[in-house]
Amino acid sequence: MARNIRVPAKAKQETSGAGFALNGVRSFLIALPALCTALAWELAAWQWPSVARMVSQPTEIARGIVDVFATGEIWPHFQTTLTEMVVGYALGAITGVVLGVLFGRVKLLGEIFNPYITVFNGIPKVALAPVFVIWFGIGVMSKIAIIFTMVFFVVFINTFGGLRSVNEEYVNIVRIMGASTWQVAREVFLPATLPFIIVGLRAGIPFSVIGAVVGEFIASTNGLGYYINYHQGTYDTTAIFVGVTILALLVVVLDWLLSRVERRLLKWHPEVEAKSVGA
Amino acid sequence: MKPIIDLVNVSKTYRSKGKSVLALRDVNLAVEAGSFTTLIGPSGCGKSTLLKILAGVALPYEGQMRYKDRDIKAINTDIGFVTQDSNLFPWLTLQQNVELALKIRGIPKHKRAGLVQQFIDTMHLTGFEEHYPFELSGGMQKRGSIIRTLIYDPDIILMDEPFGPLDAQTRMLLQDELLRVWDKNKKTILFVTHDLTEAIALSDQVVLFTGRPGTVKRVFDVPLSRPRNVFEILSEKGFAEIYHEIWQYFKNEIKI
Numbered sequence: 001m002a003r004n005i006r007v008p009a010k011a012k013q014e015t016s017g018a019g020f021a022l023n024g025v026r027s028f029l030i031a032l033p034a035l036c037t038a039l040a041w042e043l044a045a046w047q048w049p050s051v052a053r054m055v056s057q058p059t060e061i062a063r064g065i066v067d068v069f070a071t072g073e074i075w076p077h078f079q080t081t082l083t084e085m086v087v088g089y090a091l092g093a094i095t096g097v098v099l100g101v102l103f104g105r106v107k108l109l110g111e112i113f114n115p116y117i118t119v120f121n122g123i124p125k126v127a128l129a130p131v132f133v134i135w136f137g138i139g140v141m142s143k144i145a146i147i148f149t150m151v152f153f154v155v156f157i158n159t160f161g162g163l164r165s166v167n168e169e170y171v172n173i174v175r176i177m178g179a180s181t182w183q184v185a186r187e188v189f190l191p192a193t194l195p196f197i198i199v200g201l202r203a204g205i206p207f208s209v210i211g212a213v214v215g216e217f218i219a220s221t222n223g224l225g226y227y228i229n230y231h232q233g234t235y236d237t238t239a240i241f242v243g244v245t246i247l248a249l250l251v252v253v254l255d256w257l258l259s260r261v262e263r264r265l266l267k268w269h270p271e272v273e274a275k276s277v278g279a
Numbered sequence: 280m281k282p283i284i285d286l287v288n289v290s291k292t293y294r295s296k297g298k299s300v301l302a303l304r305d306v307n308l309a310v311e312a313g314s315f316t317t318l319i320g321p322s323g324c325g326k327s328t329l330l331k332i333l334a335g336v337a338l339p340y341e342g343q344m345r346y347k348d349r350d351i352k353a354i355n356t357d358i359g360f361v362t363q364d365s366n367l368f369p370w371l372t373l374q375q376n377v378e379l380a381l382k383i384r385g386i387p388k389h390k391r392a393g394l395v396q397q398f399i400d401t402m403h404l405t406g407f408e409e410h411y412p413f414e415l416s417g418g419m420q421k422r423g424s425i426i427r428t429l430i431y432d433p434d435i436i437l438m439d440e441p442f443g444p445l446d447a448q449t450r451m452l453l454q455d456e457l458l459r460v461w462d463k464n465k466k467t468i469l470f471v472t473h474d475l476t477e478a479i480a481l482s483d484q485v486v487l488f489t490g491r492p493g494t495v496k497r498v499f500d501v502p503l504s505r506p507r508n509v510f511e512i513l514s515e516k517g518f519a520e521i522y523h524e525i526w527q528y529f530k531n532e533i534k535i
Contacts, residue, residue: 169366172336177380177431178356187379191370267411 056238064242078246080223081212084140085250088147089208093201096152100159100197105189110160121157125150126214138219147211151204155197162196163189198262205254209247281348282309283435283467284333289342290492291328301492302328305342308486308495312434313465317478319525320488320496321533326471327363329493330437333469334360346435359433361441365420367412373423374399374408380431398426402456418449422456429460435467442477454481454509462506475529479503479521480512487525490532499525 038058045057052060068074103110103117129146136142170188179187216225224243231239291303302325310316318326331337332344335354344351367376374395381391399405402422412420421441428436442450458481461468472478478485485499502517512518 167366169362169364170368172331172334173360173362173366174379174383175336175354176334176356176358176360177383179383183383187383188368191368194370 056241060238061241064238068242076222077224077227084143084212085208088144089151092148092151093155093204096155097159097197100156104160104163121153129214129218133219143212143215146215147208150207150211154203154207155200158196158200162193166192195266202258206251209251283312283347284310285345287343289340289344291332291340304492304494306494312467315468315482316484316486317470317472317482318486319472319478320493321490323491324488325493326488327439330439330471333437334358357434359428359436361425361428361438363439363443365424367420367423369412372409372411376423377427377430398430402426418445438470440471451509480509485525487528497528
């Protein structure tokens with residue numbers, strides 16, 4: 001019997017010495033464009049002072065980052081923005097999952113609210129930022145509200161879409177096996193929807209930064225967005241790039257954390273595309 | 280002997296795009312316990328719908344369906360359903376897929392393991408326990424999908440064109456394995472196919488359906504002896520006659 005069985009190759013991690021060397025070469029090739037750009041940027045800034053004024057230079061930015069952390073100057077801004085992001089993101093994500101599940105499973109709710117969701121999703125959420133500032137003041141609350149709105153939609157739409165796409169045959173199969181409603185949820189809906197939810201959660205991370213920065217640009221007394229905006233007033237491009245770099249690193253770290261979770265949960269799953277959502 | 284399944288004037292109407300479509304019309308059919316029945320008919324004649332009605336996942340229907348003298352008006356968990364696609368859950372390994380029904384039925388973990396291994400071994404899937412479905416070939420997925428149904432020992436097994444998408448060789452091997460498993464425990468099997476050779480090779484009775492709305496056109500007893508050799512079924516004594524007999528009716532339904 002075994003003669004006609006095709007033995008599938010399990011995806012293997014390269015662990016041999018040759019593989020390691022190849023990985024090293026690969027990492028180097030990936031880093032190469034960044035290194036070239038940084039080098040060209042640095043040289044150009046040395047050569048032409050106007051370039052240094054407009055876009056600063058990599059060594060200055062690196063020194064700036066070390067400085068702002070060493071002096072502690074950046075900490076209050078960092079903390080403010082991180083707080084806004086974490087709170088806004090968490091609230092948006094939880095609400096998105098809960099309502100996504102509700103609307104995805106309760107057919108009537110889904111049918112009634114689907115057009116509304118399409119319309120609200122069409123609104124560029126950043127355009128609502130000024131209203132949130134009026135409603136919630138210039139403190140962290142208004143930023144949390146902006147982030148909440150942005151993250152909510154991307155998580156909601158992916159969760160909703162995920163539940164809607166669950167194969168009904170899977171549901172029938174476990175019901176015939178004797179599954180209770182709770183068992184159907186745990187054995188089918190949860191694992192089948194998880195990849196979509198995680199795509200939504202990952203897509204929500206950059207939105208939480210955008211929301212925080214936009215909010216802080218409009219009105220604030222603290223935060224990395226405020227820091228960047230403030231230094232625009234003093235033509236300090238180095239400080240602006242310091243702020244931008246810290247924001248970028250923040251997103252990379254958060255996304256990396258979530259991707260670790262994803263890999264643990266979804267080792268069985270091929271890639272899923274995020275549903276497109278307007279910012 | 281009393282039939283395990285007894286259908287009396289079962290009809291099913293679907294609503295589709297605002298119109299009602301009659302899928303099945305007055306189906307009358309009795310199935311003996313422990314028999315192997317194949318349902319054959321043109322595409323879209325409602326054979327699959329009938330299986331869904333039997334499993335209780337295509338409610339409501341008109342008419343009467345009795346299972347062991349009970350009216351079936353809800354999901355029937357005495358049934359095992361092997362769907363057309365393998366439908367192994369992609370997030371579970373082969374072993375977890377096979378184990379699922381036992382888990383749902385609350386059988387404790389230490390009792391499951393041995394049974395799962397036993398079924399995996401009988402279907403020649405040993406060594407692939409930890410593989411996810413995407414790492415298995417179509418034939419292996421199909422074997423997995425059959426044993427995850429057999430494992431909870433349902434009284435009736437419904438199979439909806441299970442071997443349809445497989446290549447001819449794998450198909451014959453699986454037919455052979457299915458017959459050997461069935462010979463051992465003699466569960467009642469209802470097997471939908473549109474392949475007349477397959478229908479005859481496997482079953483005790485072939486139920487021929489008309490085109491939509493489907494109803495039973497005629498039931499044929501298959502006189503071939505058991506155990507059968509599916510690899511040589513074409514040269515089996517009596518095969519040509521029964522094939523020819525059924526074909527005379529079947530060809531009218533598919534408008535040749």
